[in-house]
Amino acid sequence: MPKFLALAPLCSSVFFVATGAFTLLISVSQTALAQLNANHTTYNPTQLVEDVLINGGECVEVSGITYTGHNQARGYFTGGQNTVGFESGVILASGRVSNANGPNNAENETSDFGNPGDNDLDLAQPGSCNTHDAAILSFDFVPTQDIASFEYVFGSEEYCEWAPSNFSDVFGFFISGPGISGPYSGGAVNIALIPGTSTPVSINNVNQNTNTTYFIGNNGSCPTDANLNVEYDGLTVVLTATTPTLTPCETYHIKLAVADCSDWILDSGVFLKEGSFNAGNGFSVNTGVGGVSGINLMYEGCETGYFVFIREDTTDLSQPYTITGITLNNGSTATPGVDCNTIPSSFTIPAGQISDTLWINAFIDFKTEGIESLILNIPTGCPCNNSTITKTMLIKDADPQ
Structure with missing residues (x-):
């Protein structure tokens, strides 16, 4: 039987090496033929x-x-x-x-x-x-x-x-x-x-x-x-x-x-x-970690997390789309510049692009802190209702090697 060795550090994705069989298993997925x-x-x-x-x-x-x-x-x-x-x-x-x-x-x-x-x-x-x-x-x-x-x-x-x-x-x-x-x-x-x-x-x-x-x-x-x-x-x-x-x-x-x-x-x-x-201009913000969208839990020193900003009106991409006034929510327990990279106060989707990504790198600090939260306040800039939304990325301590 082949032996399986976990690659370190252990992150949110699963990686195995099958020794003796010379097989690397990263991920397996199959897409069935789509039908209505x-x-x-x-x-x-x-x-x-x-x-x-x-x-x-x-x-x-x-x-x-x-x-x-x-x-x-x-x-x-x-x-x-x-x-x-x-x-x-x-x-x-x-x-x-x-x-x-x-x-x-x-x-x-x-x-x-x-x-x-x-x-x-x-x-x-x-x-x-x-x-x-x-x-x-x-x-x-x-x-x-x-x-x-x-x-x-x-x-x-x-x-x-x-x-x-x-x-x-x-x-x-x-x-x-x-x-x-x-x-x-x-x-x-x-x-x-x-x-x-x-x-x-x-x-x-x-x-x-x-x-x-x-x-x-x-x-x-x-x-x-x-x-x-x-x-x-x-x-x-x-x-x-x-x-x-x-x-x-x-x-x-x-x-x-x-x-x-x-x-x-x-x-x-x-x-x-x-x-x-x-029915109008605007943008949405999704989270992701590594190559998986829709999740928001990342590990120190492992895959990069991200906030992806997406234009909702794609009929005219000739101008950049800028979101301003991004701030750190008071409920955040992660500190930008200490636990992760710094966060800009504005973010621009370039002309010609539907979306662009704000990357988050969580630093290994060798401390036991539990799960920390990075919560961003993002103004919508909506012409009819300029409200603020919050988006969260969670950071977990690096698993022991």
Whole structure:
């Protein structure tokens, strides 16, 4: 049997040398072939908005999050890059979100919850449409710029047999607030539009015969079959929903909704790209140690810790982004310059870069101090609410060799 010798000092990662077999084991990971995986259990509605959909760092304020519909008709999905066109995000459906998972082995996948529809969705579908089994995710937000946008894909089991028809399911993104006047509740307008037009995206308006540039067939009933590993028989390409001109720092309301039309059968769903809801400038700060992001416990003399500063608005990288006024929180027990390197009072993400990293090196001082905390106060610089966030790095004594 080979013997295993631990390399010193012992840090937060695991390293082994197998002597006699001449094998070095550092880390082993395998990535399974990604495929669409939608479920309703990973996140609740508040998390779907705050932790998945919203892109705005610390600056975009969100409140009043509500969800109406069956709890299995809203959820989170991963593995969507080769099916819907982006890796992960929020899914709302007129049936179970798990029904969207491939392969496409049924032409009439259906969940009938017997739930009511929505008046705005009734109005959004031209002609006579009484909606059923609506899934509605709503929230208020305060933009820091005059435009908000996000990316999405719509898919349905009603393609291509029922396109167009009076049974075509319907969805909409309804926004209301200062300066907006439309026909929907609260004076809202629908921003789920065919690019360059004022025509709503729907099964009747985007299909195998109409606006075909924006349509992907995924079933033998369609002229072409993309054979995507998703249950829906047809989908749109990735589209962008863009708001009318907004007033920064004012509160707006958005309702994201989908429902069956005229019946309770044949599921439809809308996929919202993770992190694509962009309502203003800002930044976020993540921690990490060594090559692992999301952790904040480091050992003296071992891997380097870090705070990574990330721009949330990446549409224009021509100018540097500077965060000023960084200070040490009074609750810190680690002393910069003694326990670790000094901390600057400002940090700049250079022009042309989405992010940059503030590195933390913890010094071995051969003292038994327990876990010390390095806590930074970081002003958000938000134009609507200039608050301060705190980020923490923990430093543990070097393990005995």
